[in-house]
Amino acid sequence: MTEGAQDMGGVRGFGKVVPEPDEPPFHADWERRAFALTLAMAMPGGWNIDMSRSARENMPPADYLSKSYYQIWLAGLEKLMAERGLAARDEIESGHALHPPKPVKRTLSPDDVSKVLYRGGPTGREPKAPARFAAGDKVRMRNIAPPTHTRLPRYVRGHVGAIELVHGSHVFPDSNATGAGENPQWLYTVCFDGRDLWGKDADRNVKVSVDAWEPYLEPA
Amino acid sequence: MSGHDHDHPHGHEHSELSETELRVRALETILTEKGYVEPAALDLLIETYEKKVGPRNGALVVAKAWTDAGYRKWLLTDANPAIASVGYAGRQGEHMVVLENTPKRHNMVVCTLCSCYPWPVLGLPPVWYKSAPYRSRAVADPRGVLADFGVELPKETEIRIWDSTSEVRYLVLPMRPAGTEGLSEERLADLVTRDSMIGTGLPKRPEDIK
Numbered sequence: 001m002t003e004g005a006q007d008m009g010g011v012r013g014f015g016k017v018v019p020e021p022d023e024p025p026f027h028a029d030w031e032r033r034a035f036a037l038t039l040a041m042a043m044p045g046g047w048n049i050d051m052s053r054s055a056r057e058n059m060p061p062a063d064y065l066s067k068s069y070y071q072i073w074l075a076g077l078e079k080l081m082a083e084r085g086l087a088a089r090d091e092i093e094s095g096h097a098l099h100p101p102k103p104v105k106r107t108l109s110p111d112d113v114s115k116v117l118y119r120g121g122p123t124g125r126e127p128k129a130p131a132r133f134a135a136g137d138k139v140r141m142r143n144i145a146p147p148t149h150t151r152l153p154r155y156v157r158g159h160v161g162a163i164e165l166v167h168g169s170h171v172f173p174d175s176n177a178t179g180a181g182e183n184p185q186w187l188y189t190v191c192f193d194g195r196d197l198w199g200k201d202a203d204r205n206v207k208v209s210v211d212a213w214e215p216y217l218e219p220a
Numbered sequence: 221m222s223g224h225d226h227d228h229p230h231g232h233e234h235s236e237l238s239e240t241e242l243r244v245r246a247l248e249t250i251l252t253e254k255g256y257v258e259p260a261a262l263d264l265l266i267e268t269y270e271k272k273v274g275p276r277n278g279a280l281v282v283a284k285a286w287t288d289a290g291y292r293k294w295l296l297t298d299a300n301p302a303i304a305s306v307g308y309a310g311r312q313g314e315h316m317v318v319l320e321n322t323p324k325r326h327n328m329v330v331c332t333l334c335s336c337y338p339w340p341v342l343g344l345p346p347v348w349y350k351s352a353p354y355r356s357r358a359v360a361d362p363r364g365v366l367a368d369f370g371v372e373l374p375k376e377t378e379i380r381i382w383d384s385t386s387e388v389r390y391l392v393l394p395m396r397p398a399g400t401e402g403l404s405e406e407r408l409a410d411l412v413t414r415d416s417m418i419g420t421g422l423p424k425r426p427e428d429i430k
Binding site for chain 2: 041
């Protein structure tokens with residue numbers, strides 16, 4: 001979601017970063033289960049990673065900022081399941097299945113876990129057209145604010161940077177998140193001078209890059 | 221998220237946390253009853269990221285790059301096969317790029333929009349990586365963030381921030397510490413901290429772990 005609370009780059013007032021020595025992967029048993037349920041449900045649920053991200057970030061900023069990380073995952077999972085009639089609100093409140101299961105294409109069997117994780121979900125796709133930009137080209141991040149999911153952070157919007165890496169053609173999240181298909185687009189790393197982003201008094205030795213799909217860019 | 225019902229049985233005697241615990245338990249019960257998930261598969265997913273996949277993987281990749289110039293070059297130009305040759309691949313590491321730190325340039329990785337992180341080589345991200353302070357400040361005040369980690373770099377060193385906004389995942393190749401000539405890959409890997417591969421830290425020195 002454009003302008004959502006998840007779009008945090010450059011926002012002030014969150015304070016210091018607090019590292020935790022010898023941090024464990026999970027801090028409570030419910031975090032383990034919420035993590036695993038989220039991973040396992042993508043298969044029967046049939047949603048993709050962009051739909052998951054969209055579900056997590058699509059909530060009022062006060063909710064997003066007051067939830068812990070896995071509470072956000074949980075809220076996203078509940079939303080995706082409710083939308084598809086897989087687990088309804090009355091079931092979650094009662095703690096048991098109240099409605100017959102919907103048929104699903106596949107589920108994650110224990111025998112498949114390591115294979116599925118090792119395979120992952122590569123997003124590279126055959127390009128539909130030649131790349132519009134090459135390394136070194138100057139580009140401007142388009143001034144767009146789509147109402148649905150996007151991976152264009154607002155702190156770079158309208159700014160001019162240079163193409164540093166060309167990653168090939170990849171699934172376009174803005175399209176994939178809404179169910180409109182993968183619509184693959186060329187993906188680039190675009191690098192900005194810190195002072196162009198944060199003003200002339202900013203550190204002169206800072207450079208910041210984002211990864212950006214071609215529809216986010218225009219020649220500069 | 222949907223609003224909160226106030227007439228359900230597990231009312232207000234519970235803390236926010238136990239409310240969440242009950243909800244997760246309810247979900248697992250429902251999804252198991254409906255045949256959508258198998259608890260044994262959930263256990264395996266948890267075990268994988270709690271016991272098997274973690275920053276030791278990345279440390280072994282870095283140590284190999286420190287000792288083998290050919291491997292280093294391969295890792296920096298075509299990271300996925302180079303990392304897979306050591307045995308690591310898969311989810312959240314499908315498109316890897318390795319970033320070389322030099323005396324002139326220090327790389328640091330963030331995901332300002334969520335929590336993108338190279339799982340096969342680093343495991344699951346720490347809480348601070350997913351937190352608002354890191355995600356907001358890493359791009360705007362990286363030297364301040366490094367100070368939060370007790371790291372101070374020369375002013376002339378360029379700080380290069382990589383915001384992981386796509387499915388490309390970045391791993392920092394830190395500089396090999398001085399005085400480590402002749403150490404085995406295993407011993408070198410002991411020096412490679414998780415934070416040094418994110419860019420918020422530096423490797424340990426041999427005298428730190430004696």
